Amino acid sequence: MKIQRIIYVSMGTNQGDKLDNLQKTIDLIANEVGAILKIAPVYKTPSWGFDGDDFYNTCIQISTYQAPEKLLNSLLAIEKKIGRVRNDQPEYQNRIIDLDLLLFDDEIIFSKTLTVPHPKMLSRKFVLVPLNDIAPTLLHPIEKMKIEHCLQHCEDPLQIERIAEELVRPIPxxxxxxxxxxxxxxxxxxxxxxxxxxxxxxxxxxxxxxxxxxxxxxxxxxxxxxxxxxxxxxxxxxxxxxxxxxxxxxxxxxxxxxxxxxxxxxxxxxxxxxxxxxxxxxxxxxxxxxxxxxxxxxxxxxxxxxxxxxxxxxxxxxxxxxxxxxxxxxxxxxxxxxxxxxxxxxxxxxxxxxxxxxxxxxxxxxxxxxxxxx
Missing domain, CATH: 3.40.50.300 (P-loop containing nucleotide triphosphate hydrolases)
Structure with a gap:
């Protein structure tokens, strides 16, 4: 019997029909990665680290049987299907979709291609706020603090605003x-x-x-x-x-x-x-x-x-x-x-x-x- 893993993925977009970008990505994840268990509210946030259009951000909880490296490749392939073109430029840019693997069960992973927990998740409100909506008592594997406490200690000054529209969870x-x-x-x-x-x-x-x-x-x-x-x-x-x-x-x-x-x-x-x-x-x-x-x-x-x-x-x-x-x-x-x-x-x-x-x-x-x- 395969091992079922619970993972958390951060999603962001600041191009085109942003809500539609998020929904299409969620539908693809449901088809190609695993069952969507929870979807956080969507938040409008200023661009982080560069001068660009506002983002729509959210977090999702997923049940998957994929191993970490396979999961990373699946997420990258979904980004490509939505229309993202990655390049080697180091600075932040506008993007039609951005997927970040935040947590993979309670594992700590350091490899050439993947670091989990995501090394910057604790410094970003646009990650922690929606994550806190769906998993406030979840322990960060390294800090050993609940997500709600991590959010309280976050010093990110950017203001984020919850929007009224909601995303639809695909029923597995x-x-x-x-x-x-x-x-x-x-x-x-x-x-x-x-x-x-x-x-x-x-x-x-x-x-x-x-x-x-x-x-x-x-x-x-x-x-x-x-x-x-x-x-x-x-x-x-x-x-x-x-x-x-x-x-x-x-x-x-x-x-x-x-x-x-x-x-x-x-x-x-x-x-x-x-x-x-x-x-x-x-x-x-x-x-x-x-x-x-x-x-x-x-x-x-x-x-x-x-x-x-x-x-x-x-x-x-x-x-x-x-x-x-x-x-x-x-x-x-x-x-x-x-x-x-x-x-x-x-x-x-x-x-x-x-x-x-x-x-x-x-x-x-x-x-x-x-x-x-x-």
């Missing part, structure tokens, strides 16, 4: 949702996405145990003969796994991501079973479905069938190599009908046909953005 996934189910056709990437989300958000992950099903290889060799035992065994296993695994977690305290939802059993059964077999299967399914915990969000990953076939070939499971395009299309149609008619679930469809979220960080970030903003 772990607060917005307790249970997300990732779904999609064979080869859509649902397991990969579930694992990546589990790793990033330290979520509990529930993965389908398809590899242990003895009927699966036989089904691809003789669909008519093995369809019913395959679908019944999948249904029983999915029901047991979801019932057992979800029961172990407190859905009000844990963030859970699964790479399937039990309704996929019905979608596949509609395609593979005869009419009489399906009617019997449906009776069993309806009894089980009533007892299953419903996800807060059902995410369906749409992939076109050509990409599905490419992914299936790439992952190299021998028993999947003869899957036909028409079979995938029929499964796709089953999911489409389910999404159109289902009224008891909150459903988000994401077209990933042109995305490579496994190897392309920006594609993965875009998926998380869509889930977060849904």
């Amino acid at each position: 996934l772990s607060e917005k949702y307790n249970y997300i189910a990732i779904e999609g056709n064979i080869g859509a990437g649902k397991t990969s996405l579930a694992k990546m989300m589990s790793d990033e958000f330290n979520a509990k992950v529930v993965l389908e145990r398809f590899a242990d099903n003895p009927f699966l290889p036989k089904f691809y060799e003789d669909k008519e003969r093995y369809a019913f035992p395959l679908e019944m065994s999948f249904l029983a296993d999915r029901y047991q796994q979801l019932s057992d695994d979800l029961a172990q977690f407190d859905l009000f305290k844990n963030f859970i991501v699964s790479d399937y939802y039990i309704f996929k059993s019905l979608i596949f059964a509609q395609v593979t079973l005869s009419k009489d077999e399906y009617l019997l299967y449906r009776k069993m399914f309806d009894l089980m479905y009533k007892e299953i915990t419903k996800p807060d969000l059902y995410v369906y990953l749409y992939q076109n069938t050509d990409r599905l076939l490419e992914n299936i070939q790439k992952r190299g499971r021998e028993y999947e190599q003869n899957i036909e395009k028409e079979y995938l299309k029929s499964i796709q149609d089953g999911y489409s009908n389910f999404i159109k008619t289902e009224q008891d679930l909150t459903i988000l469809t994401i077209d990933v046909s042109e995305l490579d979220f496994v190897d392309n960080k920006s594609d993965y970030t875009e998926i998380i953005r869509q889930i977060s903003s849904h």
Whole structure:
């Protein structure tokens, strides 16, 4: 399990739409660094150390799993995205955004590229005042004084003024949702996405145990003969796994991501079973479905069938190599009908046909953005 760190970052801007600069930066930090826990009020302050336009300054508290050096690189990359161009001039300058890492838990860091706590934070009111708003009792790791006492001892003569406008805190996934189910056709990437989300958000992950099903290889060799035992065994296993695994977690305290939802059993059964077999299967399914915990969000990953076939070939499971395009299309149609008619679930469809979220960080970030903003 990754270690969660609490950090504090000072933010400042004195160019363009200053409030918008701060908000866009906060949104990027939420997407690329970690959950925003607190945002201080915004303060208007005179330029410090040079003759320039007034700044808007604030501080934010962040929960992150990034190590210090990785975190520094992330903050610098966000500055660049907002439009800051750094140069080698030593004097202070106007800037569209300025991010300073103030505190990283209670650690003291001295390296070639990073010093924490920030060496000048105690001499600047535009840092200490907003920091005091969100963390007055936090101890400075070197001075061993609370931030509120550090502010009282600050001799910075500059006057700062709180503005009325407020910034909006992005709600992190772990607060917005307790249970997300990732779904999609064979080869859509649902397991990969579930694992990546589990790793990033330290979520509990529930993965389908398809590899242990003895009927699966036989089904691809003789669909008519093995369809019913395959679908019944999948249904029983999915029901047991979801019932057992979800029961172990407190859905009000844990963030859970699964790479399937039990309704996929019905979608596949509609395609593979005869009419009489399906009617019997449906009776069993309806009894089980009533007892299953419903996800807060059902995410369906749409992939076109050509990409599905490419992914299936790439992952190299021998028993999947003869899957036909028409079979995938029929499964796709089953999911489409389910999404159109289902009224008891909150459903988000994401077209990933042109995305490579496994190897392309920006594609993965875009998926998380869509889930977060849904």
